[in-house]
Amino acid sequence: MSSDDEANDIYYDDDDYGDDFDGQAGSAEDESMSEPDAEGYDVLSPSIDDLPQKKPYDVTYKVRTVQEIMDMQNREVQKIHALLDIPTSTAAILLRHHVWNSEKLQEAYFTDPEQTLLDAGLSPPSSPSPVKRTRSQHTVPFECPICCMDFTKEQVEDLTLTMGCGHRFCRTCWTEYISGKIRDEGESARIQCMGEACKRIVRPELVDELVPGELSKKYHNLLNAAYVADSPSLRWCPHPGCEHVIECHQVPPRMLNQLVPTVKCDCGRFLCFGCGYAGNHRPVLCKIVKMWEKKCADDSETANWLQANTKECTKCQSTIEKNGGCNHMTCKKCKWEFCWVCMGPWSEHGTSWYQCNRFDEKSGIDARDTQAKSRASLERYLHYFTRYANHDQSAKLDAVFYTTTENRMKAMQTQGLSWIETVFMRNAVDTIIAARITLKYSYAMAFYLVRNNDTEIFESNQTDLEMAVENLSHQLETNPEPDILMKMKQDITNLSAYVKKRSDILLDDVLTGYFEGRWKFTVTV
Amino acid sequence: MSDARLRRVQKEIKDCAKDKTSQISIEMVDESPFHLIGAFPGPPDTPYEGGYYEVDIHIPDAYPFQPVKMKFITKVYHPNVSSASGAICLDILKDAWSPVLTLKSTLISLQSLLCDPVPNDPQDAEVAKHYLTDRASFTATAKHWAQAYAQAPASKQKPVPGKQASDAEMAGLAESNVQSFTDMGFERAKVISVLKKLNYRGNNVSNIHESTVLEELFK
Numbered sequence: 065m066s067s068d069d070e071a072n073d074i075y076y077d078d079d080d081y082g083d084d085f086d087g088q089a090g091s092a093e094d095e096s097m098s099e100p101d102a103e104g105y106d107v108l109s110p111s112i113d114d115l116p117q118k119k120p121y122d123v124t125y126k127v128r129t130v131q132e133i134m135d136m137q138n139r140e141v142q143k144i145h146a147l148l149d150i151p152t153s154t155a156a157i158l159l160r161h162h163v164w165n166s167e168k169l170q171e172a173y174f175t176d177p178e179q180t181l182l183d184a185g186l187s188p189p190s191s192p193s194p195v196k197r198t199r200s201q202h203t204v205p206f207e208c209p210i211c212c213m214d215f216t217k218e219q220v221e222d223l224t225l226t227m228g229c230g231h232r233f234c235r236t237c238w239t240e241y242i243s244g245k246i247r248d249e250g251e252s253a254r255i256q257c258m259g260e261a262c263k264r265i266v267r268p269e270l271v272d273e274l275v276p277g278e279l280s281k282k283y284h285n286l287l288n289a290a291y292v293a294d295s296p297s298l299r300w301c302p303h304p305g306c307e308h309v310i311e312c313h314q315v316p317p318r319m320l321n322q323l324v325p326t327v328k329c330d331c332g333r334f335l336c337f338g339c340g341y342a343g344n345h346r347p348v349l350c351k352i353v354k355m356w357e358k359k360c361a362d363d364s365e366t367a368n369w370l371q372a373n374t375k376e377c378t379k380c381q382s383t384i385e386k387n388g389g390c391n392h393m394t395c396k397k398c399k400w401e402f403c404w405v406c407m408g409p410w411s412e413h414g415t416s417w418y419q420c421n422r423f424d425e426k427s428g429i430d431a432r433d434t435q436a437k438s439r440a441s442l443e444r445y446l447h448y449f450t451r452y453a454n455h456d457q458s459a460k461l462d463a464v465f466y467t468t469t470e471n472r473m474k475a476m477q478t479q480g481l482s483w484i485e486t487v488f489m490r491n492a493v494d495t496i497i498a499a500r501i502t503l504k505y506s507y508a509m510a511f512y513l514v515r516n517n518d519t520e521i522f523e524s525n526q527t528d529l530e531m532a533v534e535n536l537s538h539q540l541e542t543n544p545e546p547d548i549l550m551k552m553k554q555d556i557t558n559l560s561a562y563v564k565k566r567s568d569i570l571l572d573d574v575l576t577g578y579f580e581g582r583w584k585f586t587v588t589v
Numbered sequence: 590m591s592d593a594r595l596r597r598v599q600k601e602i603k604d605c606a607k608d609k610t611s612q613i614s615i616e617m618v619d620e621s622p623f624h625l626i627g628a629f630p631g632p633p634d635t636p637y638e639g640g641y642y643e644v645d646i647h648i649p650d651a652y653p654f655q656p657v658k659m660k661f662i663t664k665v666y667h668p669n670v671s672s673a674s675g676a677i678c679l680d681i682l683k684d685a686w687s688p689v690l691t692l693k694s695t696l697i698s699l700q701s702l703l704c705d706p707v708p709n710d711p712q713d714a715e716v717a718k719h720y721l722t723d724r725a726s727f728t729a730t731a732k733h734w735a736q737a738y739a740q741a742p743a744s745k746q747k748p749v750p751g752k753q754a755s756d757a758e759m760a761g762l763a764e765s766n767v768q769s770f771t772d773m774g775f776e777r778a779k780v781i782s783v784l785k786k787l788n789y790r791g792n793n794v795s796n797i798h799e800s801t802v803l804e805e806l807f808k
C-alpha cells in the first residue's frame with residue numbers, strides 16, 4: 065500500500081479541526097491571524113487585522129507567495145494522507161479530483177474507497193504500486209503500439225512502462241506524450257493514460273521522472289495554478305511579472321453587488337479580488353465596470369474623436385496641446401481660460417458652480433421624437449464617457465508628469481531645499497493620479513445610476529473632488545518664483561491633503577451606500 | 590520524434606493494405622505519407638448503402654499524440670457531417686483521441702458514425718433538425734445524396750425509384766411546399782434555402798407561420 069516515499073512525516077495536529085491553512089506546526093503561531101472561516105463571509109464583523117483603521121467595506125486579505133500556496137496544498141494533502149492512511153501522492157490526486165473539498169472526499173472515501181480511487185483515475189488499493197521499482201521477468205518481446213518500435217524481452221523492463229492499468233508503451237512515447245500535454249495543452253492534473261478510453265491519471269512522480277527540468281517545472285506551476293483557480297478564496301495577482309496570490313475569505317460572488325474588494329498586492333499594485341481587474345476600480349461595482357468597459361469598447365468608433373489630444377481654443381481657434389493632466393486650459397495666444405472637458409469658460413468652473421460633472425437630463429426629457437431621444441441617449445453616454453476618458457488620459461499624462469516633477473525636485477534642491485523636503489511634489493502627483501482614477505470610475509458609475517437625492521450628494525462629492533484635483537493639478541504645473549518656494553510647498557501640501565480628503569469622502573459615501581442599499585442602478589447588479 | 594511518426598504511418602498504410610476483410614483503403618495523394626485519402630463503403634442497411642465514401646486525411650506533426658485530421662471528400666447527408674464542407678463532429682477526432690487509435694480504426698469509427706448518428710451533438714444543425722423531425726424524409730434525402738454523390742447504384746436503393754432526384758428532394762423538402770412559395774413569384778433556389786433553414790418539413794410545417802417564411806424570403 066505504501067510506496068517508497070511514504071513512510072515519513074506523518075503527524076496529527078489535534079487542534080486542526082477547521083479548514084484553515086494554518087495547521088502546520090511551527091508556522092502556526094505567526095500566521096494565526098484568525099482568518100474568518102470560509103462559511104462566515106461576514107463583511108461587517110470586526111476583523112482582526114494589523115491595518116490600523118479598517119473601513120467596513122475593506123476586506124481582510126493576505127498576500128501569499130507561490131511557496132506558501134504549495135505549503136497550503138501540502139498541508140491539505142498531509143491531512144488526508146493521515147486521515148485516510150493513503151500515500152501522499154494518492155491523497156493529492158484524490159484532492160485535486162474533488163476540487164480540494166476534503167470533506168466531500170472523506171465522505172466518498174469512507175463510503176466506497178475502491179470506487180473513489182477509480183473515479184479519480186487511480187489503481188484500486190489491491191493492485192500493485194503504479195510505478196514498479198522491482199524488476200520483473202518479461203518473457204516476450206514487445207512492440208510499442210504508438211511508435212511501432214520493437215523491444216527485446218530483456219529491454220522491456222527498462223525501456224517500457226505501464227501505470228498498472230495494463231497499457232504498456234515505450235518510455236520515449238510516454239515522454240513525448242506527457243511533454244505535449246504540458247507544453248501544448250497546458251494540462252497538469254488530468255493527464256491520462258495513453259490507452260484508449262483509459263482514465264488512469266499520470267502521477268506527478270512519473271511526470272518528474274520522465275520529463276526533464278523546465279517542463280516538470282511548468283507542470284508544477286500548472287498544478288499550482290489549478291489549485292488557485294479551484295479555490296474561491298485565492299486569486300493570482302494579474303499584474304505582469306508578479307507571482308503573488310491573494311488570499312481572502314470574505315468575498316463570495318453573491319457579495320459583489322455590495323462590495324468592491326480592492327486589495328493591494330505586495331508588488332505595490334492594486335487589484336480587485338472580486339473580478340481580477342488589474343487596478344482599483346472603486347467606487348464602481350465589478351459588474352458595472354465590466355458592462356461599462358464593454359460599452360466603451362463597442363462605442364469606441366463614435367467616441368474616438370473625444371480622445372484626441374489636441375483641441376482648438378474656442379476663442380482664437382489656435383491649436384492647443386494638452387501636456388499635463390490639468391483641465392484648466394489657457395490659450396497661449398489669446399490667454400482665454402477654459403475647461404478642457406466641456407470647452408466652457410473656466411470662470412464658471414473655478415468657484416461656485418462647477419457643473420462639468422453632471423449631465424443635464426432635461427435635454428433628454430425635452431426630446432421630441434425617437435431620433436432626438438436616441439441622440440440624447442448618445443449624448444448622455446458621451447457626456448460620461450468624455451469625463452471618464454479624460455481622467456483616464458490625464459492620469460496617464462500625470463504619470464509622464466513624474467519625470468518633469470523629478471526635474472523640478474532637482475531644481476528645488478539647487479534652490480536650498482533638501483531632497484526630503486522636495487518629496488511633497490512626488491506625493492502630490494501620486495495623490496492626483498489616485499484621485500483621477502477614482503473620478504474616472506465614478507463616471508462609469510454615474511452613467512448607470514438612477515437619479516434621486518442620493519445621486520445629488522454623489523455628484524456634489526464628484527464636483528468637489530474634481531475641483532480639488534484641478535486646483536492641485538494647476539498648482540503643480542505653475543513654475544514658482546524662487547522666493548515663494550516655501551509658500552508653494554505649503555500650498556501644494558495643503559491641496560494634496562484636501563484632494564485625499566475629498567476622495568475619501570466620495571469613496572466612503574458610495575461604498576457605505578452599497579451596504580445601505582442607497583444606490584439604484586438602471587441595470588441589474 | 591518525426592522518425593517515429595513516419596515509421597508509424599508507413600506501418601499503418603502497409604497493415605491496411607494487407608487487411609482484405611475490413612474494406613477500408615488508405616492511399617497516398619502524392620509523395621507525402623502525411624496527406625492521404627481513406628475510403629470505405631457505406632454501411633449496409635443504412636441510407637448510405639452502396640455508396641463509396643472518400644475521406645481527406647492529414648497527419649499532423651505531433652501524430653499520434655495529436656489526433657489525425659479527417660473530413661469527408663464525398664458529400665454526405667448526415668447530422669454529424671457538414672453538408673457543405675465535409676467537416677466531421679466525432680469525439681475521437683477531438684478530446685477523446687488516444688495515441689493508440691489508428692487511421693484504420695478511425696475510419697471504421699466514421700463508418701459506424703454513418704450507422705448511428707448523434708443528432709444531439711450535430712455538425713450540421715439543419716440536417717440534424719431534419720433527422721429529428723421527419724426520419725422518413727431524412728432517410729430519403731440521404732439516399733438521394735448517396736446516389737448523386739457517392740455513386741450508390743439506384744438498384745440497391747430499394748424504396749426510391751431510379752430517377753434523378755429533384756432539387757427539392759435533394760434538400761429533403763416536399764415539392765408541393767416549395768411550389769406554394771415559388772407560385773408567389775419567389776426564386777426557387779431562395780425558397781429551397783429558406784425552407785431548409787426553417788426545417789419546413791413533416792409535422793413541423795404546421796408550426797411555422799407563412800409570415801415567418803415570407804419574412805425570411807424578403808430578407
Ligand SMILES: [Zn+2]
Nearest residue numbers: 208211234237
Ligand atoms: Zn513508443
Ligand SMILES: [Zn+2]
Nearest residue numbers: 229231257262
Ligand atoms: Zn491505461
Ligand SMILES: [Zn+2]
Nearest residue numbers: 301306329331
Ligand atoms: Zn502583484
Ligand SMILES: [Zn+2]
Nearest residue numbers: 336338339350
Ligand atoms: Zn472588481
